[in-house]
Amino acid sequence: MLSQFLQFMFSGVTIGATYALAALGFTLIYNASNVINFAQGEFIMLGGMLTVFFLKSGLPMPAAIVLAIAVPAVVGILLEKLAIEPAKGADTVSLIIITIGASLVLRGIVQIWRGKGPAVFPAFSGNEPIIIGGAALAPQSLWVIGTSGVIVLALWLFFNRTVAGKAILATSVDPLAAQLAGINTQWVLLVSFALSAAVGAIGGILLTPITMTSYDVGIMLGLKGFVAAVVGGLGAGHGAVAGGLLVGIIEALTAGYISSAYKDAAPFLLIFVVLFFMPRGMFGAKKTERV
Amino acid sequence: MANARETVQPTHAPEPASAAPLLSIRGLGSHYGPIAALRDVSLSVGRQQLIALVGANGAGKTTLLRTISGVQKATSGRIEFDGEDITALRADKRVRLGICQVPEGRRVFGPLSVEDNLRLGAYCRTDKHAIAEDLGRMYAMFPILKEKAKSPAGTLSGGQQQMLAIARALMGSPRLLLLDEPSMGLAPLLVEEIFNAITELRKQAMTILLVEQNAHAALAIADQAYVIESGEVVLSGSGKELLENERVREAYLGI
Ligand SMILES: Nc1ncnc2c1ncn2[C@@H]1O[C@H](COP(=O)(O)OP(=O)(O)OP(=O)(O)O)[C@@H](O)[C@H]1O
Ligand SMILES: [Mg+2]
Numbered sequence: 001m002l003s004q005f006l007q008f009m010f011s012g013v014t015i016g017a018t019y020a021l022a023a024l025g026f027t028l029i030y031n032a033s034n035v036i037n038f039a040q041g042e043f044i045m046l047g048g049m050l051t052v053f054f055l056k057s058g059l060p061m062p063a064a065i066v067l068a069i070a071v072p073a074v075v076g077i078l079l080e081k082l083a084i085e086p087a088k089g090a091d092t093v094s095l096i097i098i099t100i101g102a103s104l105v106l107r108g109i110v111q112i113w114r115g116k117g118p119a120v121f122p123a124f125s126g127n128e129p130i131i132i133g134g135a136a137l138a139p140q141s142l143w144v145i146g147t148s149g150v151i152v153l154a155l156w157l158f159f160n161r162t163v164a165g166k167a168i169l170a171t172s173v174d175p176l177a178a179q180l181a182g183i184n185t186q187w188v189l190l191v192s193f194a195l196s197a198a199v200g201a202i203g204g205i206l207l208t209p210i211t212m213t214s215y216d217v218g219i220m221l222g223l224k225g226f227v228a229a230v231v232g233g234l235g236a237g238h239g240a241v242a243g244g245l246l247v248g249i250i251e252a253l254t255a256g257y258i259s260s261a262y263k264d265a266a267p268f269l270l271i272f273v274v275l276f277f278m279p280r281g282m283f284g285a286k287k288t289e290r291v
Numbered sequence: 292m293a294n295a296r297e298t299v300q301p302t303h304a305p306e307p308a309s310a311a312p313l314l315s316i317r318g319l320g321s322h323y324g325p326i327a328a329l330r331d332v333s334l335s336v337g338r339q340q341l342i343a344l345v346g347a348n349g350a351g352k353t354t355l356l357r358t359i360s361g362v363q364k365a366t367s368g369r370i371e372f373d374g375e376d377i378t379a380l381r382a383d384k385r386v387r388l389g390i391c392q393v394p395e396g397r398r399v400f401g402p403l404s405v406e407d408n409l410r411l412g413a414y415c416r417t418d419k420h421a422i423a424e425d426l427g428r429m430y431a432m433f434p435i436l437k438e439k440a441k442s443p444a445g446t447l448s449g450g451q452q453q454m455l456a457i458a459r460a461l462m463g464s465p466r467l468l469l470l471d472e473p474s475m476g477l478a479p480l481l482v483e484e485i486f487n488a489i490t491e492l493r494k495q496a497m498t499i500l501l502v503e504q505n506a507h508a509a510l511a512i513a514d515q516a517y518v519i520e521s522g523e524v525v526l527s528g529s530g531k532e533l534l535e536n537e538r539v540r541e542a543y544l545g546i
Contacts, residue, residue, distance in 0.1 A: 163410060163411070166403060166410070169400070169402070169403060170403060173401060173403070176362055176394070176398065177394060177398035177399075178400075179360075179361075179382040180360055180362065180386070180391075180392045180394055181411050181412055181414050182382075182387060183383060183411070184383040
């Protein structure tokens with residue numbers, strides 16, 4: 001009984017950590033620009049797909065990973081420059097449609113380039129599971145959870161301990177006052193898109209050995225990340241992390257105890273329940289503490 | 292507090308006295324969509340001078356300051372700062388040149404601490420030592436800010452937020468300080484305190500462009516003043532002249 005519950009929790013926290021990274025991606029861009037970037041899932045897809053591609057091209061794993069983070073970051077910058085910036089001043093719905101359009105383009109390009117089949121690469125530290133309380137924990141899960149933890153900590157330090165991070169926060173609070181303080185708000189936007197894309201790509205890379213990847217994984221991962229961000233209270237960094245873990249755990253428990261046929265529906269049920277009782281999400285009201 | 296202020300050293304090197312104005316605006320226009328908010332505005336701000344700009348609600352005072360700071364586009368005319376054409380320069384680069392603004396409505400970064408607000412005011416500067424010194428000067432000038440250094444700026448009272456907004460702009464080591472209605476919405480005692488601070492800055496030979504609805508107080512301390520109506524400069528003269536001007540007395544001083 002307990003070992004089974006533990007088993008579900010392990011897989012829930014693992015996938016939840018990826019959702020948390022996706023949710024942080026939404027949060028970063030939302031705070032800097034008030035744009036809800038529905039292309040966030042494609043950054044996750046690009047991370048996994050590009051790692052597979054670079055490994056097949058003969059690059060060693062570390063180089064493949066660095067490139068699979070850097071390329072999506074550049075894609076994020078281009079997305080801001082070519083699609084978001086020209087639409088400056090457009091209403092929220094138009095901006096959302098633009099990001100959905102961008103996600104279709106990215107998905108289409110990868111589909112034509114890499115085909116429709118699944119892609120995968122081996123886990124970083126083998127597949128010998130660690131047995132805890134009768135439940136098996138894959139080493140790759142530890143990579144996912146550990147790396148996500150490090151990223152969350154790094155982002156926290158960046159936003160709470162560096163002037164550059166605080167300049168980004170200031171820009172999200174009041175762009176005009178930020179400009180008057182000499183902050184280049186254009187630069188803030190670009191950094192936010194690049195950071196958000198990189199964080200999403202890292203999640204995609206870490207998850208690929210466990211769930212495999214393909215040109216269209218970004219749809220579901222992106223949507224779940226969005227659910228996590230909203231459940232946590234859009235704009236709140238710690239909310240994104242909590243929301244991601246919650247969505248992952250609920251999904252795993254649903255799959256385990258009810259049926260995996262319902263696992264994708266559970267997060268969307270969650271969003272209705274949470275927003276009904278807490279319209280601003282779990283951490284949405286406290287605006288003083290972000291990421 | 293007044294005593295503390297008297298011992299404060301200047302936060303900046305005074306502008307070298309020179310006949311050429313520090314800021315010179317010629318034929319400036321600005322629009323919100325099709326609506327003109329500024330029309331053919333010309334004015335100049337001499338070095339080490341305090342220039343007051345008075346005008347009724349919606350006259351275009353804020354728009355003028357925003358255009359000078361570069362957060363609002365000039366649709367015609369020319370802005371020169373220290374002889375350099377800055378009409379098309381990006382806002383953050385103007386701050387680097389030394390044009391710092393205290394915006395209307397204070398606009399402090401509410402969730403960030405008082406100290407973070409002040410440090411962000413110095414965002415463009417790299418001289419760590421001088422920044423630390425200036426921080427100390429701000430705390431000497433406004434002791435309440437030191438007391439509240441770690442509090443979120445949003446928890447300060449209106450008057451304290453105004454002091455923070457002024458101190459944040461000063462942290463940018465301005466050569467030209469733009470003040471947009473610093474006394475707005477404050478109790479009389481605080482208004483006096485803010486004007487004392489402005490007078491003190493003026494004594495330290497800071498160059499200031501002051502927008503005020505409190506025309507009497509502004510004209511009384513101004514070297515030179517402009518009256519703006521419907522986006523146009525309609526009167527100018529020394530502060531004293533405008534204080535005695537019939538039209539100004541009727542429209543802005545309620546005499
Ligand atoms: N964002 C905006 N969009 C459209 N029109 C604007 C905007 N801001 C100001 N205006 C208009 O431009 C004109 C000048 O406004 P501005 O804020 O510069 O006046 P002001 O002199 O600062 O007034 P106040 O004393 O009320 O601060 C007004 O008619 C105002 O309605
Ligand atoms: Mg105004």
